[in-house]
Amino acid sequence: MSKVVFITGASKGFGRLWTEALLKRGDKVVAAVRNIAALKELVDKYPDNLLPLRLDVDKREDVFATVAEAIGWFGRIDVVINNAGFGLFGITEEATEQQARQQMDTNFFGSLWVVQAILPIMRKQRSGHIIQVSSYLGITTLPMLGLYNASKFAVEGMIETISKEVGHLGIRTTLIEPNGFATDWAGASAAVISGDITDYDVVRASSEDSGGDPSFWGKPAATVEPLLKIIDHPHPPERLLLGRVAYESVYRFYTWRLQEIEAWKQVSIAAHGH
Known part of the structure; x- marks a missing residue:
């Protein structure tokens, strides 16, 4: 049976690929784009x-009007894919207020609306089924992406909470957590913080070096089958890492975090007071 899928950011990158794949197999798609x-x-x-x-997801009233129009057209929405977003690159200290607010307005508040x-x-x-495109950087972090990291951490907390609130109503949630892919996320869909604090030059140089490794970037087309699989699965995962780098990075991070938690166990318990 075909599904009605509402997807944001459908004009390029993952959104375009997934929209085309859904249409090709016979699903109905509401593509919300700028x-x-x-x-x-x-x-x-x-x-x-x-x-x-x-649709500009930053505008709450427009989001509600667009969803109402979609219902008027197709009568139902089976799956929502919150995909709209962009990356803000640069040193966190050097971000302007406008840049910080725009990053959160689109990546977090847009998803919330x-x-x-x-x-x-x-x-x-x-x-x-609510499918939220997050990032493995909603679990661990990279320098030069402080506000992007923060927006994805916020999205993860929101969706995980919603999952606990709506599960008894037959509504499921999945956080998709990709590593970097060869889309325009680091190109046209990116913004750059311009800064000149020389103390951070070594961080900038290190980030430029690591980003040049072609094996770091996944192939976007390879994400289509995993997406369709979780849409069709009767019990989809609450989280799905996409990509080898995401899997390896998050595995190392959780291993290290558990080790640190255990190393400080007695101090944590003592802080309870009784």
Whole structure:
């Protein structure tokens, strides 16, 4: 049975790939994008199954209006894929207030507005699947991505909490946690903090060196089958790492964290007071 999927950031990167894959197998897709013209080829090819809607997820009222329009068209929403977002690169100390707020407005608040608009529908249906595109940097961190890391940590906490609030209503959640992929995330979908504090030059140089390794970047097309698999699975995972780098990095991080927790166990217990 085909599903109705609402996806943000559908005009490029993961969003474009996944939208096309869903349409190809017969699903109906509401593609929420800033630039509808970017979807013309898909609209021409799938006129009955693709509804492109212009949306800036930063604007809460627009998000609710867009979701209402989607319901008016297809009558239900089975899956939401919160994919819209961008990366802010640079030293955290040097970020401006506007840059910091924009990073959180899009990556965190934009995701929150979509979920808040979708949940009344899914509660009424007593079914639904919220798929939130996070990052392995919502678990561990890299320098030069402090505010991006923070936005993904926030998203992870929000979705994990929602999972505990809506599970009894037949609504499931999945956090997708990719490593870097060869999309435009580090290109057109990125912003850069311009800074000149020389104390951070060594950090900048190190980040540039590590980002040049081609094996670090996954192949976007390889994510299509994993996405379809979790959409179709009766018991999808609450978290799914995408990519070898994500798996290896998070495994090392959790191993180290558990070791540190255990090393300080007695101090932690003593702090309880009794």
